[in-house]
Amino acid sequence: MEKDVEQSQPQFDIENFTTTLQDTVDTLELWLIESDLRQNGAHSSSDILRLIKQSCDMGYMGRPKATLLAEAVDCSPPLIVKIWNGPQYQKKEIKETRLLTPSQEEALLARVLYIIDTTGFIIAIEIRAEASRIAGKNVGHSWHIGFLDRNDEAIGTIQTDKREETRMKVSKEDVPYYESVLENENKNIPAELFVNADEVGYQQLSDTRRRSIIVRKKDINKYLHNPVDRSETRVSITQCAALSSDSLIPFVIVKKPLRIQEHHIAETRDGIDAILVESEGTTMTGSLFCNWPHSDCVPFADKQRQKLGLDIRTSAVLQIDNCRSHLTADALQICALNNIKMITLPPNSTQFLQPLDLGIFESFKQYQQTLRRHNMHDTTEKVINIAVSALQQALAPDNVIKSFAEGCITRKVTND
Template sequence: MPRNYKRVSVSTSDGRRHYTVERRGSLLECASADVRDGKLSVRQAAKKYDVSKSTLHDYMTKKHVKKPGGQTVFTPEEELHIVNRVITLGEWGLPIDTFELRMLIKCYLDERGITVKCFKNNLPGTDWSSCFLLRHKNQLAQRVSQNIKVARAKVGPIEINQYFDNLEKTLKDVPPSNIINYDETNLSDDPGNKKILVRRGTRYPERVMNHTKSNISIMFSCSGSGKMLPPYVVYKAVNLYDTWTEGGPSNVRYNRTESGWFDSNTFEDWFFKVGLPHAKRQDSKVVFIGDNLASHLSLSVVEACEEHNIDFVLLPPNSTHLTQPLDVAVFRAVKTHWRKILSEFKTSSIGRRSVSLPKSEFPKLLGQLLNRISDNIMKNIMNGFRKCGITPLNRQEPVNQAEEDSPEAAGASNDGTLETQELEASTITDGTAMTQATGTSTGTGDEMCAIDESDIVMYLQEPILDKRERMIFDLDVTSWPQ
């Protein structure tokens, strides 16, 4: 809680005035007005309104323009600017807590090169956030969120319908070329496993190929009309060297972070160098659709969106397999081609000598990747927007998929599978005179053959496709590269 200062009560004989700060301003304004109009002198006005003569004189000469007491770090205009941005984030479906508010202020100060001595490492303390909310209690309020179970947190038809209710209002009269879907993924330094020919009976087939667990983050973005925006690469490094950006496509942007992942600074750089230039070329409102990570948005991004008629639509949590076009129809082809390109590089002379993927070689490999996916990329993007119900706007397909994936449907499916398995097991055991206790089966002759229980288990288990694979199979498979 903030440290609330309480003034000690004093008598009037010491010359102090016992008016509140709010009343003080109105009294001084009335007194100064009478003096300016020539009705009273400074001494007479001070006596009439019960204020100090020196205080009234300083007020009229604007000697002390600041309010009494401790001063705030930001001006009232700056604080109002912050309040409006916080409200905008909440309207976009991304409410923040006090810690995220403090991190937002730290990024705001770091971007402008401002150092506040009372903030440790430019990070405001809990007292500042509490006092900030107290000063703006008419605009902002804290509410306690409820804890829900994991099964309830999973996305279902209700969440998808709520998302589409907001989407329909936001996308009204917005053409497909003005709808941008963005998502970050990573390209790993592991070409993956593949089937090889070995001597029969080999238990541990291996191949010699250098690989590591390192990844390079990359932001892809595309429009509903099938256009791919320039990719944005983020290396895991402290510094960014020129050799890491040479030899690749000319329109790709590069950056680096210590973690190798996107943060508010890198997302802001992507927005101003890739997203905003595309939005400025459009004649009407532009909508960005992406995940709801708090690290993706800063005050500068929100301000630019309000200035250039840009809206953000944030996807519901755990729903990217239903609502993210890049996840649904693009990233699978990207990862498949990347593993092939990486395998070819690993077998080259440079790749065999390198323990890991050199960052100086990555731009060239990225250029090969973009060339290989260019033939079908437009069709895949448009299929992804259609499958997610964005263009054309159709909520039925994602809602139906969410109903199939809901816990209630899964429970009913599991019950039916268990009943079927029990029926099949009883049919097998009763129809062929199989004695499960002895593990033998009697045929028409005198021969005896052993029954392996693992065969029965494998027979009863049915393959279950992953949610995302089922969605991909529903697409036009001819559009995927062979």
């Protein structure tokens, strides 16, 4: 906190004070101030200036010039300005830059209202995209705030419900049972062979924060259905990481058509940077999940066993949620044939026990948003390339180990 007392205060010279102000201040008032200073003592330049300001505010004297006061009190002129205007005074440079003309802003508002009437709502990034198109250059990340303030009679902001608020709570009895199963089944399992898998989705126009949507002013207190069948680019990735901090290649579900050549141009190599599979949508199905162990999980387990000098008789553990598509007969058979124990989380417990949810995916989405800022019109191939890059950043070894620890899973080091 700044102090208005100067750091080095020489002894106050009352004679200089009187001589300097005698031609400007009323003689009687100057004598009273001088007497007060001699009686109470001059502790600082600030105290003297406040005493003079008090006399001026009460109308006993006029305000002397700042340069004259600075000479009389032996202080800097900025201190006088600060005392006179109060501690809250700040000199502000008023700079106003208008990206859109009034007619352009009217056109933008009309476009926003049209989108609201057509789809039910609009979000901030869409407003910024429309404004950038009209202005011919990118607007700032928070430009929409001023736009909403200027047009608050026509549009307003409401908060959508958090998914966590409607999610069922985990049963208290399930957690201790799960922990006991986890402890019994994981005895003598190397950290390199204990892997956790989960799926993460990314939508082009969504982010990790609670969503704000813009609607007509008259609808801000209404319950609005938030549609999910939007046309933005979507990505679904199955990611797996080991307790040893090793990570598998991302398994990316791409909505038809899968254009391998376009992905290569976007610098995503199929089978090296990511495993790309084609589907009607981006949701993990039973058949797609059976494809994942064959192409990703089983080769990883074999490689880890080879690195440790072990064979298939050493079990590996796959920790995963209890989604129905993960528990098909074919998936269980593939895991059994490759000596991979599949351990599922208790129902509705992913927000408490799923390591990747606890420490990786939030960082992934933040990295993804940072990499994609001002690039909302990227192609699907570019979005996937950025997603793979963001996952590589989020899957730093330290993050992976901390995520497992958040899910109550830690490495046990023995002396042998």
